[in-house]
Amino acid sequence: MGPHPHGWWIVLHLLLFVFWLGGDLGVYYSSRFVLRPSLTPEARTTALKIMSGLDLCPKICLVLFLPSGVTLMALEPHGATLFGVPLFQPWLVVLVWVFALAWLWMTVSDHHAPGRRRWVRRADWTVRIVLIAVIAGAAAYTMIAATPFGVETNPRWLGAKLALYALAIGAGLGIRLMLRPFGAAFGILVTTGSTPEVEKALKRSVDGCVPYVWLIWGSVVVAAVLGVLKPGANL
Numbered sequence: 001m002g003p004h005p006h007g008w009w010i011v012l013h014l015l016l017f018v019f020w021l022g023g024d025l026g027v028y029y030s031s032r033f034v035l036r037p038s039l040t041p042e043a044r045t046t047a048l049k050i051m052s053g054l055d056l057c058p059k060i061c062l063v064l065f066l067p068s069g070v071t072l073m074a075l076e077p078h079g080a081t082l083f084g085v086p087l088f089q090p091w092l093v094v095l096v097w098v099f100a101l102a103w104l105w106m107t108v109s110d111h112h113a114p115g116r117r118r119w120v121r122r123a124d125w126t127v128r129i130v131l132i133a134v135i136a137g138a139a140a141y142t143m144i145a146a147t148p149f150g151v152e153t154n155p156r157w158l159g160a161k162l163a164l165y166a167l168a169i170g171a172g173l174g175i176r177l178m179l180r181p182f183g184a185a186f187g188i189l190v191t192t193g194s195t196p197e198v199e200k201a202l203k204r205s206v207d208g209c210v211p212y213v214w215l216i217w218g219s220v221v222v223a224a225v226l227g228v229l230k231p232g233a234n235l
Contacts, residue, residue, distance in 0.1 A: 006072075006075050006076075009068065009071050009072055009075065010072065012068050013065070013068045013069065013072060013227070014224070016061040016064055016065050016068060017061075017220055017223070017224045017227075019057050019058070019060075019061050020057070020058045020061035020062060020065070020220055021058075021217060021220050021221065022057075023054050023055070023056075023057030023058040023061070024058045024213065024216060024217060024220075025217075026051075026054040026057075027051050027054045027055045027058070028210075028213055030047050030048075030050045030051040030054060031047075031051055031206050033047035034047045034048050034051060034186075034202070034206065035199075035202055035203055035206055035207075037194055037199055041189055041190050041193070041194070044189070045190060048186065052111075055111070056108065056111050058216075059107050059108075059111060060104065060107070060108070062168065062169065062172065063100055063103050063104045063107055064100065064104065065165065066096065066100050066103075066131070066165075067093075067096045067097045067099075067100040069165075070088070070092075070093055070096045071093055071097075073088055073158075074088035074090075074092075074093045077151075078151045078152070078153045078155070079150055079151060079152070080149040080150060080151050081149060081150045082149060087149055103124070103127055106120050106123055106124040106127070107124060110124055114183075125173070128169050128172070128173060129173075131166070131169060132166045132169050132170050135162050135163075135165060135166040135169075136162075136163060136166040138159075138162055139159045139160070139161075139162035139163035139166060140159070140163070141159070142155055142156065142158055142159030142162065143156045143159035143160060143163070152234070153233055153234045153235055154232050154233055154234050155233065156232055157226045157227075157229075157230045157231050157232060157233055158226075158230075160222075160226055161223045161226045161227055164219040164220075164222055164223040164226075165219070165223060167215065167219050168215070168216050168219040168220065168223075171212040171213075171215040171216045171219070172212070172216065174209075174212040174215075175209045175212045175213070178205055178206075178208035178209045178212070179205055179206075179209060180205075181201055181204075181205050182201075182202065182205040182206065185198050185201035185202050185205065186202060189202070
């Protein structure tokens with residue numbers, strides 16, 4: 001008998017954690033070369049291309065983490081209901097996947113052509129804000145209620161995991177805000193060369209992302225631990 005399909009969904013979920021964290025580590029490492037004034041503008045441009053290419057991986061993982069997580073919850077609902085109706089209906093799981101694939105298209109499209117389709121970036125930003133609010137609300141309820149959604153297995157670990165996911169999405173938005181001045185400053189570097197002002201602007205922009213990067217790393221690691229160990233769960 002082959003492996004249970006549930007196991008493959010768990011493997012996918014874990015791989016998303018691995019590539020999310022690994023990709024982010026690569027982005028951080030390559031960013032150090034982008035900031036190195038001793039390198040030529042051409043070399044720094046190459047480092048930026050590497051950094052951008054690596055950055056697509058964690059972006060994809062963040063998006064797919066949502067439908068893969070919902071699929072796992074649907075496979076083990078533990079009696080979850082909403083207004084007396086089973087919460088994780090098959091149509092709901094399909095709807096989440098369709099939504100996630102549309103979100104993924106927006107994410108990849110904006111990554112390859114940033115700013116070219118402004119409505120895509122605005123839509124993506126709106127999706128993330130709404131998700132943060134909805135997921136944070138579900139996380140708080142799951143951690144506070146005695147039997148959230150009628151589940152009696154003490155799923156507070158899942159509530160904490162959801163909260164960390166919302167936190168990671170929010171940290172990603174923080175990174176976007178910090179990087180807004182980066183493009184203009186790097187454009188000056190490539191066209192007219194390095195100046196103390198340009199180097200200061202680049203460093204301020206990239207280094208300003210570091211606290212948010214640490215927040216994402218911590219959230220991903222702790223969420224992975226919670227998903228594997230499920231502390232406090234009555235299973």
